[in-house]
Amino acid sequence: MNPSQPSLTPEYFDSLYSNDPDPWKFETSEYEAEKYAATLAALPKLRYRSAFEIGGSIGVLTEMLAQRCDSLLSVDVSAQAQNKAIVRCQALPHVHFQLMQVPQDYPNEQFDLTVLSEVGYYWCWEDLQKAQQLMLHHLEPGGHLLLVHWTLYADYYDNPLSGDEVHDAFLALPSSQIKHLRGDRAEHYRLDLFERLL
Numbered sequence: 001m002n003p004s005q006p007s008l009t010p011e012y013f014d015s016l017y018s019n020d021p022d023p024w025k026f027e028t029s030e031y032e033a034e035k036y037a038a039t040l041a042a043l044p045k046l047r048y049r050s051a052f053e054i055g056g057s058i059g060v061l062t063e064m065l066a067q068r069c070d071s072l073l074s075v076d077v078s079a080q081a082q083n084k085a086i087v088r089c090q091a092l093p094h095v096h097f098q099l100m101q102v103p104q105d106y107p108n109e110q111f112d113l114t115v116l117s118e119v120g121y122y123w124c125w126e127d128l129q130k131a132q133q134l135m136l137h138h139l140e141p142g143g144h145l146l147l148v149h150w151t152l153y154a155d156y157y158d159n160p161l162s163g164d165e166v167h168d169a170f171l172a173l174p175s176s177q178i179k180h181l182r183g184d185r186a187e188h189y190r191l192d193l194f195e196r197l198l
């Protein structure tokens with residue numbers, strides 16, 4: 001990872017999706033399917049009133065999350081990816097989509113669940129810190145924040161941060177603001193769940 005590197009841009013992701021509509025094999029990978037099952041199993045509540053997914057990509061996890069939410073807003077910087085997500089979720093009217101680059105923009109809403117899965121390491125430190133403040137500010141008391149990130153070979157990729165750096169930055173937030181409910185480390189990824197305090 002290169003901490004001095006800026007956040008990866010929307011153009012970077014659009015170019016990935018132009019070369020391959022499913023660059024991470026979300027639709028077919030057994031590893032992703034197992035990780036998604038672990039992600040959903042980590043959610044303490046059966047249902048959420050209003051959930052927010054940052055970097056929803058082509059909507060594979062989005063469609064699964066939708067089963068647990070009364071309302072779900074999924075944002076991404078890539079229109080190409082999001083158009084596939086919109087088609088995938090077309091029978092789910094409670095799922096909404098917006099093209100959005102976090103933390104430059106953020107929805108003007110309060111959520112009781114925010115999911116950051118495989119996105120945080122694309123931010124530089126400064127953007128990660130801005131995003132953390134926005135996530136906290138827009139999470140209602142008692143609301144959950146779920147982080148899931150790959151933890152291997154950080155130096156090999158263009159990412160400014162590693163998965164561990166992202167998770168450790170959330171663990172370093174003031175304990176008066178957020179409570180760490182669980183932390184799991186699998187062979188290739190890490191999952192951490194937090195609850196917003198009053």
Ligand SMILES: C[S@@+](CC[C@H](N)C(=O)[O-])C[C@H]1O[C@@H](n2cnc3c(N)ncnc32)[C@H](O)[C@@H]1O
Pocket residue numbers: 008013024026054055056057058060061075076077078081100101102103116117118119122
């Ligand atoms: C590796 S995919 C993760 C997809 C999904 N969350 C999952 O876990 O299966 C990362 C996605 O985040 C999007 N993304 C990257 N930076 C972003 C940002 N600053 N704001 C919103 N989305 C972003 C990318 O376009 C890409 O679709």
